[in-house]
Amino acid sequence: MPAIEIRDLRKSFGRLEVLRGIDLSVETGEVVCVIGPSGSGKSTLLRCVNLLEEPSSGSVHVDGVEVTDPDCDIDAVRRRIGMVFQQFNLFGHLRVRDNLTIAQRRVLHRSRAEAERIATENLHRVGLAEKADAYPAQLSGGQQQRVAIARALAMDPRLMLFDEPTSALDPELVGEVLAVMRSLAAEGMTMLVVTHEMSFAREVASRVVFMDGGTVVESGPPEEVFGSPREARTREFLHRVLEPTRVSEAEIGAHASAPLAG
Amino acid sequence: MADPETLTTGAEARPAPVLSPPRRRLGRRQRQRFWRLAGYLVFAAVLLTVVAAADWGRLADSFFRPDVAGEMFPEAITVALRNTIVYTLLAFAFGLALGLVLALMRLSSIGPYRWFATGYIELFRGLPSLLVLFMVGYGVPLAFPDREIPGGVYGAVTVGLGATAAAYMAETIRAGIQAVPKGQLEAARTLGMSHPRAMVSIVLPQAFRIVIPPLTNEIILLTKDTSLAYVLGVTATTIELTKFAGDALNTQVNPTPLVVAGLLYLAITLPLSQLVRWLERRSAKER
Ligand SMILES: Nc1ncnc2c1ncn2[C@@H]1O[C@H](COP(=O)(O)OP(=O)(O)OP(=O)(O)O)[C@@H](O)[C@H]1O
Ligand SMILES: [Mg+2]
Numbered sequence: 001m002p003a004i005e006i007r008d009l010r011k012s013f014g015r016l017e018v019l020r021g022i023d024l025s026v027e028t029g030e031v032v033c034v035i036g037p038s039g040s041g042k043s044t045l046l047r048c049v050n051l052l053e054e055p056s057s058g059s060v061h062v063d064g065v066e067v068t069d070p071d072c073d074i075d076a077v078r079r080r081i082g083m084v085f086q087q088f089n090l091f092g093h094l095r096v097r098d099n100l101t102i103a104q105r106r107v108l109h110r111s112r113a114e115a116e117r118i119a120t121e122n123l124h125r126v127g128l129a130e131k132a133d134a135y136p137a138q139l140s141g142g143q144q145q146r147v148a149i150a151r152a153l154a155m156d157p158r159l160m161l162f163d164e165p166t167s168a169l170d171p172e173l174v175g176e177v178l179a180v181m182r183s184l185a186a187e188g189m190t191m192l193v194v195t196h197e198m199s200f201a202r203e204v205a206s207r208v209v210f211m212d213g214g215t216v217v218e219s220g221p222p223e224e225v226f227g228s229p230r231e232a233r234t235r236e237f238l239h240r241v242l243e244p245t246r247v248s249e250a251e252i253g254a255h256a257s258a259p260l261a262g
Numbered sequence: 263m264a265d266p267e268t269l270t271t272g273a274e275a276r277p278a279p280v281l282s283p284p285r286r287r288l289g290r291r292q293r294q295r296f297w298r299l300a301g302y303l304v305f306a307a308v309l310l311t312v313v314a315a316a317d318w319g320r321l322a323d324s325f326f327r328p329d330v331a332g333e334m335f336p337e338a339i340t341v342a343l344r345n346t347i348v349y350t351l352l353a354f355a356f357g358l359a360l361g362l363v364l365a366l367m368r369l370s371s372i373g374p375y376r377w378f379a380t381g382y383i384e385l386f387r388g389l390p391s392l393l394v395l396f397m398v399g400y401g402v403p404l405a406f407p408d409r410e411i412p413g414g415v416y417g418a419v420t421v422g423l424g425a426t427a428a429a430y431m432a433e434t435i436r437a438g439i440q441a442v443p444k445g446q447l448e449a450a451r452t453l454g455m456s457h458p459r460a461m462v463s464i465v466l467p468q469a470f471r472i473v474i475p476p477l478t479n480e481i482i483l484l485t486k487d488t489s490l491a492y493v494l495g496v497t498a499t500t501i502e503l504t505k506f507a508g509d510a511l512n513t514q515v516n517p518t519p520l521v522v523a524g525l526l527y528l529a530i531t532l533p534l535s536q537l538v539r540w541l542e543r544r545s546a547k548e549r
Contacts, residue, residue: 052448079454089449093467103453106463148449155453 001064003028003159003190004049009058011044018044020214021058026159031191033201033222036211037237042194045211046161049192050074050081063158079107082152082160086167088144090136096123096147097132100154108155115154122150126180142173146180159190166197198241202226210234330518334510341499342506343526349419349488349502350530354481356424361431366461368436379432386429391422391487398422399494415500419491427484431477438473439465475545478538482531503527 004026011019018041026032034042047053049060051067051074059068067077091099100119104110110118123129126146136144145165152160162181166174178200185191185204195201201208202222209219210231218231229235240247367379386394399418403410411417442465450460489504496505507523 050452052452075451075454075456078452081452083449083452085445085449087443087445089443089445091446091449091464091468093471102463103450103455106459107454151453 001028002026002061003030003063004192005059005061006045006049007059009045009048009060010056011041011048011053012056018214019048019055022211022214022216024209024216024219026190026192028159028190029188030206031185031189031193031204032207032209033205034192034194034209034211035196035198035201035237035241036217040211041214042211043163046083046163046192046194049161050078050083052083075107079155080158082149082155082157084145084148084152084160084162084165086164088136088141088148088168090144090148090151092136094135095132096128096134096136096139099136099147100151103151104154118154119150122153123147125153125183126150127176140173141169142176145169145177149177149180149184153184159192160184162191162193162195164194164196166195196241198226198238210237212237325517325521327516327518330510330514330516331522333514334506334519334522338503338506338522338526342501342503342523343530345491345496345500346485346488346502346527347530348416349423349491350481350485352416352420353423353427353484353488356420357427357431357480357484358477360424360428361435364428364432365435365439368432369439383429383432386426387433389426391426392490392493394426395419395422395490395493398425415491415494415496418494419488422494423484423487423490426487427480431480434473434476434480435469438469441472442468472545475538475541478534478541482534482538485527485530485534 002025006022006024009019009022036042048055062077065077097119101115104115126149128146166177182204205222208222208225210217212233218234364379367375370376398421446464447460450464488502491502492505503523507519510519
């Protein structure tokens with residue numbers, strides 16, 4: 001049974017069709033990286049998996065439970081799906097420790113002592129045990145994102161969703177977050193990751209999915225998608241992302257300006 | 263075609279000192295200084311004229327008579343000031359609770375809740391507090407003679423002033439809730455919290471932090487509005503500051519009681535407005 005099974009998923013915002021029939025399954029223990037241009041629907045796809053967005057049609061199963069079923073207890077399903085956002089979304093009024101314990105206590109009804117033990121464990125895992133008493137605003141972006149990962153892990157999720165977890169970070173802070181994600185992958189966590197970090201996808205992903213215009217254009221092992229992409233759109237996207245300084249004016253439809261008089 | 267003043271190179275730069283000699287730049291600063299000094303002088307002259315024109319002896323005799331002020335104590339504190347504070351706190355608590363409910367209804371996805379809250383807020387923001395107080399104190403008892411608001415005058419003031427305060431506080435709280443980034447609610451829901459749980463544990467604590475300064479302002483306004491309670495026919499035990507001072511004014515035929523009452527109001531409101539300022543500075547620093 002796949003950890004995530006998405007069938008013919010469609011999603012429209014008003015008249016804008018953002019997802020146009022997505023089929024995708026993620027096996028337990030797999031790390032699937034979703035890449036694609038801005039606006040192609042990657043975030044929307046991820047948010048449909050835990051129903052932060054309501055799909056217009058199609059079905060999504062998580063661990064065999066159909067989340068798109070109107071009778072599904074979505075809070076129960078979400079407990080098993082960790083999610084990490086581009087903007088971290090740490091709870092600003094709570095210390096790091098309480099960010100990690102509040103859902104454990106209120107949702108899983110763990111005792112304070114147990115919740116704090118698990119919080120400390122997970123802060124250790126992301127290398128931030130000494131920041132337990134800090135407020136989120138006192139941390140760097142990279143540290144905040146690692147706390148956000150620890151907060152999700154403290155709920156013992158069966159799988160993790162990442163939506164561009166490093167896109168809001170200064171370049172020198174990207175590495176520490178990717179390191180945490182790499183070690184998670186090595187521990188066998190099932191992960192669905194939207195990312196622009198091609199080297200991470202190449203190195204860590206079991207499978208890479210390229211999306212464009214609300215559809216899955218191409219998917220396969222990273223060495224295939226990056227090494228010998230079948231589709232022209234994939235090649236063009238990779239060219240733009242991997243060699244941004246070599247994108248020619250003709251490609252983007254710009255015209256070399258006429259030589260100026262004088 | 264270029265504006266000659268923007269060119270700073272070559273011969274064109276040279277005429278500039280001639281057009282605006284250094285003396286003129288210094289002159290502008292001097293002019294500024296002159297006008298500021300002139301302003302101070304006029305202000306001081308007006309102040310001095312008023313001070314000189316006032317008959318200080320009679321002023322002190324009218325407004326600051328220690329014997330008249332002495333007559334007012336200790337009741338001014340033990341009854342009048344105490345009741346003013348009690349009315350304020352009761353009306354504030356009622357208004358805050360109702361305001362929170364209205365704010366949540368206003369943001370609800372259920373249409374009728376939203377319409378009700380919007381209607382209530384528009385209605386009570388548009389009506390004078392005095393009219394609402396009359397309505398609660400006299401209108402409702404006339405319409406429903408078999409029922410009454412519990413707590414007598416206390417209950418009527420609580421509801422009468424709280425109903426209006428609730429409308430203002432609802433709007434303040436709604437703005438506070440909307441100022442909490444959407445990602446906070448999403449992160450909470452992602453961790454498996456239900457919507458109400460996420461509101462209570464995550465969104466509302468942050469929203470209230472944002473609205474504490476405006477809510478403190480609301481307490482100041484309410485403190486002053488409790489002076490309207492006299493229209494409900496307060497007794498010796500339920501009297502508040504303004505009515506108490508008015509009565510003393512009548513019996514003593516001297517305005518000193520008004521000054522005493524004014525100082526007692528300031529004893530409540532000045533610390534509160536200092537508190538608001540401090541809270542605003544603190545939250546400005548946090549952002
Ligand atoms: N709540 C919404 N309401 C209306 N339109 C939306 C909403 N969310 C997303 N969209 C639109 O859907 C399209 C896909 O958005 P989405 O965020 O899924 O793209 P993305 O692939 O994640 O892009 P990016 O790389 O920039 O994050 C965009 O055109 C976006 O404007
Ligand atoms: Mg996105």
